Amino acid sequence: MDEQAIGRAVAPGAPKGRQDDLNDGERAALAAILGPIQHLPREHVLKRDGAEPTHLFLLVDGWVASSITVASGRQQTVKIHLPRDLLGAPSLCVTRTAECLTAITPIMVRPISRGDLMGVLARFPRIAAAQFLTAQRERVVLMEALALMGQTDGSVRIAGMLIDLYDRLAALGLADLGTIPLPMTQGQIGDLVGLSPVHVSRKLGAMERAGLIRRGVRAISLLDIRRLRSMTGLPQHAFVREPEWINLA
Numbered sequence: 001m002d003e004q005a006i007g008r009a010v011a012p013g014a015p016k017g018r019q020d021d022l023n024d025g026e027r028a029a030l031a032a033i034l035g036p037i038q039h040l041p042r043e044h045v046l047k048r049d050g051a052e053p054t055h056l057f058l059l060v061d062g063w064v065a066s067s068i069t070v071a072s073g074r075q076q077t078v079k080i081h082l083p084r085d086l087l088g089a090p091s092l093c094v095t096r097t098a099e100c101l102t103a104i105t106p107i108m109v110r111p112i113s114r115g116d117l118m119g120v121l122a123r124f125p126r127i128a129a130a131q132f133l134t135a136q137r138e139r140v141v142l143m144e145a146l147a148l149m150g151q152t153d154g155s156v157r158i159a160g161m162l163i164d165l166y167d168r169l170a171a172l173g174l175a176d177l178g179t180i181p182l183p184m185t186q187g188q189i190g191d192l193v194g195l196s197p198v199h200v201s202r203k204l205g206a207m208e209r210a211g212l213i214r215r216g217v218r219a220i221s222l223l224d225i226r227r228l229r230s231m232t233g234l235p236q237h238a239f240v241r242e243p244e245w246i247n248l249a
Contacts, residue, residue: 030120033113035111038108043102049068049099049100054113057110059083059108063080068100069100076191079099082165082168104184126242133240144234147234154203155207157195178223179221180220182218187200
């Protein structure tokens with residue numbers, strides 16, 4: 001159900017068994033703010049950076065790139081969004097949209113009014129707390145990505161990207177025995193991890209020869225997830241939705 005999906009969107013990665021624990025009132029409130037499904041093609045721009053922010057979007061299906069325009073006029077990809085992600089949340093705190101959202105694949109989205117979402121957060125403190133924690137989780141992920149970008153070589157950056165995608169897709173039930181979809185070009189991967197397409201090709205080839213991955217058509221198999229995770233040197237966090245220190249009574 002879409003109201004369950006948006007519940008996961010404000011608290012992605014919640015422990016199994018806790019993702020669908022919304023009460024009837026919370027479910028109804030979330031369902032009421034979801035706009036009609038929009039089917040959009042690959043490369044469609046949902047929102048350009050610098051535009052007037054009006055709506056957020058629940059990504060129902062497909063992949064979306066979040067990017068920022070730099071001085072050269074090029075778009076620098078900073079995030080890949082997957083199904084159930086809430087798109088456009090960083091722009092809630094600014095007067096002009098902070099990111100450009102571009103479909104990597106054909107996508108399905110449902111618009112959400114900023115005002116309607118804020119009304120739900122004001123009325124339902126559990127949902128508000130979950131959204132706050134989600135923002136902190138996003139900060140952790142981006143801090144770790146920045147650390148890899150500044151302190152590691154290309155193979156480690158790619159390993160970090162693959163592990164991040166694997167963990168998020170596995171939570172969605174979309175990682176089949178270590179094989180995940182990867183509808184990104186080598187140029188898109190390079191843009192995300194700070195490498196040229198040529199270097200991405202070389203690094204992926206080296207990782208394949210080392211028995212870490214096996215490339216397929218718009219998919220990749222992670223053959224040694226433990227070793228890939230170890231390459232990054234990053235801890236495997238256990239993210240929580242309702243920690244004991246939050247008292248909403």
